[in-house]
Amino acid sequence: MHGSEIEYIPKRLPPRPENSVSLDKIYVCLYNHDATTTEDSHELEFQCGDLLYIINTDGPNFYVGFKYEIRPSTDKTPRIGLAFKDYITPVFEKI
Numbered sequence: 001m002h003g004s005e006i007e008y009i010p011k012r013l014p015p016r017p018e019n020s021v022s023l024d025k026i027y028v029c030l031y032n033h034d035a036t037t038t039e040d041s042h043e044l045e046f047q048c049g050d051l052l053y054i055i056n057t058d059g060p061n062f063y064v065g066f067k068y069e070i071r072p073s074t075d076k077t078p079r080i081g082l083a084f085k086d087y088i089t090p091v092f093e094k095i
Contacts, residue, residue: 005090009068024090024092024094026092027054027089028052031051042082044081049065052083064080064082065087
């Protein structure tokens with residue numbers, strides 16, 4: 001291919017897979033957080049820099065979500081729990 005040639009660019013984006021990720025639901029943890037109790041706590045434990053996938057933002061103080069892994073392991077289901085909303089922030093912002 002010569003430097004002046006243009007590569008083929010599709011005219012429209014391919015359809016999104018049904019199980020695709022919504023980027024506006026990915027949050028990053030700003031602080032470390034240990035759950036208040038280890039046994040039946042509904043709170044998620046996370047470290048600063050961990051990614052969470054938030055599925056519900058209706059709560060006044062807590063959001064509902066799970067730890068987000070870019071390459072999730074197929075042998076385990078993510079634990080859904082609460083994350084204190086002041087400890088996390090969206091990774092991406094609409095412009």
